[in-house]
């Protein structure tokens with residue numbers, strides 16, 4: 001298989017252990033799964049990893065099919081799940097999520113193959129393929145999806161690329177729930193894409209738009225933000241959200257900007273593409 005096709009689909013085991021200690025991620029999913037999985041229902045998880053989300057689902061579901069393609073992780077998920085009471089209802093299946101369908105219809109599908117910008121990992125193409133094959137096989141309404149939707153935004157920033165005196169304008173990841181003292185926002189985050197997993201999913205993330213500068217500075221990067229709507233709780237009029245790590249992409253040519261100025265930004269990539277496709281297409285122009 002070509003590297004670009006398998007990109008983001010083989011995550012080393014120690015990343016999975018790290019993902020278990022990301023409490024914002026796990027608590028968000030746990031809450032959404034608790035809110036959306038009805039007692040006795042059937043659940044499919046695509047890309048199960050250690051099996052943690054399938055385990056949350058098994059607290060209420062009668063059956064969970066947990067699909068994982070990496071054989072090392074399949075073994076690890078089975079080992080870990082066997083130590084968790086209730087996980088007997090989880091069946092770990094070694095299969096490709098682009099091909100697998102459960103033996104019977106399910107009420108909920110969980111899929112967390114999410115990278116900021118929907119880059120690298122295959123969340124969008126996997127779910128597009130799943131929906132088409134599910135409809136053909138079962139002629140049934142689509143299940144609920146966890147997450148339900150995502151909002152993607154871009155923000156003009158002035159970013160320090162100084163690393164102990166070493167200047168390196170390279171893409172950076174940031175923890176979305178902590179202060180970023182090396183980043184100065186020069187404008188508000190602007191949504192460039194809203195995707196709902198139950199609707200038709202986009203084949204590309206092309207955008208050209210104007211951002212208004214609210215702080216003078218050196219515009220030398222754009223920050224990409226992906227807010228995942230894990231679930232909607234209509235009774236409480238709220239959503240359960242989880243932000244992917246932010247991505248700061250440097251500009252080839254930094255641009256001094258003044259408050260009130262407008263700049264046009266454009267980029268092009270497809271969901272699942274490498275970061276380089278986004279960084280290579282990112283362009284900015286003063287009006």
Ligand SMILES: C[S@@+](CC[C@H](N)C(=O)[O-])C[C@H]1O[C@@H](n2cnc3c(N)ncnc32)[C@H](O)[C@@H]1O
Pocket residue numbers: 008009010011019020046047048049050051052053067068069070073095096097098112113114122126
């Ligand atoms: C970001 S991890 C999430 C794992 C787990 N759901 C969790 O929340 O901790 C994505 C998982 O999807 C798996 N994966 C990626 N592509 C896949 C595919 N085509 N078929 C099945 N699993 C896949 C990866 O091996 C990885 O375990």
